[in-house]
Amino acid sequence: MSDKRNRRREAERDLPKVNPRRVAFDAVRAVTADNAYANLVLPRMLAETDNSGRDAALATELTYGTLRSLGTLEAILAAASGRDVRELQQDLVDALCLGAYQLLYMRIPAHAAVATTVSLVKAAVSPRVSGLTNAVLRKVAAKDLDTWCEELATGDRLADLALRHAHPKWIAAEFEAVLGPDELAPALAADNVAPPVHLCAKPGRITKGDLSRETRGGVHGQWSPYAIYLPGGDPGRLRAVATGLAHVQDEGSQLVAVALAEAPLDGPDRSWIDLCAGPGGKTGLLGALAAQRDARVDAVEIQPHRAELVAKAARGLPVTVHTGDGREFGEPGTADRVLVDAPCSGLGALRRRPEARWRKQRKDIDELVPLQRELLASGLRLARPGGIVAYVTCSPVAAETEEVVAAVLKDGGAEVVAAEWLTGRVPDSRRGDYAQLWPHRHGTDAMFLALLRKTG
Ligand SMILES: C[S@@+](CC[C@H](N)C(=O)[O-])C[C@H]1O[C@@H](n2cnc3c(N)ncnc32)[C@H](O)[C@@H]1O
16 A cells, blocks of 8 residues: 555544544535535534534534634635635635634634644645645634734725624625614624524414423523523424424514514404415414414415425414415405515524625625515505505615615505514614614524505
8 A cells, every 4th residue: 555545544544534623624615615505514414423512512613613704714824825725725725714713713722723634634635735734824823813804904994894703895884884883893793603592482382481491491582472592402302393382483583473463453364475485484483373363374485395394384373385476476455464574685694604694795685686576566466455564584784675665665555664563672673664683782683674554
């Protein structure tokens, strides 16, 4: 056997596939090379490699943290190596980012972070670049994150803040346009903190008290009457979740759905529509509320596999699931309440999707806006006079929130209704006539809600 192969074998013994750093590397590779989603590939990899407990936590922190911080790590690696990282092979860049993340963001001693990354590179990239890895990471280790960011600062306030908090500058600019400059840093920082798991105790199916007991210490949510914060562990293992009495749902998502159900309405209140229903979180909550009020929900979803998820989420509830286009659905003027939870950029949920911020582009929003307007117009078409339509996004970006509502309002036939139920119970959630939640203010995703009443 050649010396080279022997050396590689030795390196692989140092770092077998089940090593959490190797798992993190494979997960990051899947994201950067194959466009995978970390929140889908990592749990599978952890299960396949039998990683649990502290090892799984380390692999998760390494994977999510590295992916969240990619832009900043690459800028620092470029400065430390004196070259554009795009000139390097991608698997090496991924390994360097993992190493740099440990050096700059975790309390892992520099010698350990460098040595384990060099072993990783030998085993999983090529022994030929282990020297380069060692040299670059030693340079990275010479300064802490603040010092690197100061050194790389350009004097462009927004760009410097975006670098420090690991966001593309255009996203920072979009957030600032809504929040103003003072709250921008905490808003960006909040995207870098892994969110806790929120559960929704379906009304009429299980009480919060019972759900809290089953979770062994789950705390009652601050805002939603149905929220329990899971103290830890896999929510899928809870009986209440497995049997559909409760489901995993961000508290902000709960609030906007309940705000629609609680909006004052004159006349009949039997027919509800959820026009963009997949995967069915809000359908599950609305269905449970509808059951208590003798109402019914028609849930519409264009993607068949997501429609199946809606059907699963709505089991046992007065919900009919339709696979189809919400722009062409239903009888005009018949619905009492309509939810338009429009497909959006998802920039309000960046803390859940570590790689998303580096994948999205501003033009993606421009492409979504016509569909968002058409879906909202369709929601208003379906509502009866006096009926309520909720326009919801998990994004705070002006173009896909208030500007969509303003454009549709211009066509006439609807007026804005204050989202009192929500803004009255959640401080600092008013955004003009609408409601806006934020991770840094409320601990929820950045959900936007506009309530409209069909007139005429
Ligand atoms: C933001 S998600 C909805 C989330 C969902 N309400 C929940 O709480 O689980 C938007 C959904 O709209 C669906 N969608 C996109 N275009 C649609 C259309 N023209 N008609 C109906 N659904 C559509 C997407 O497939 C996606 O599942």
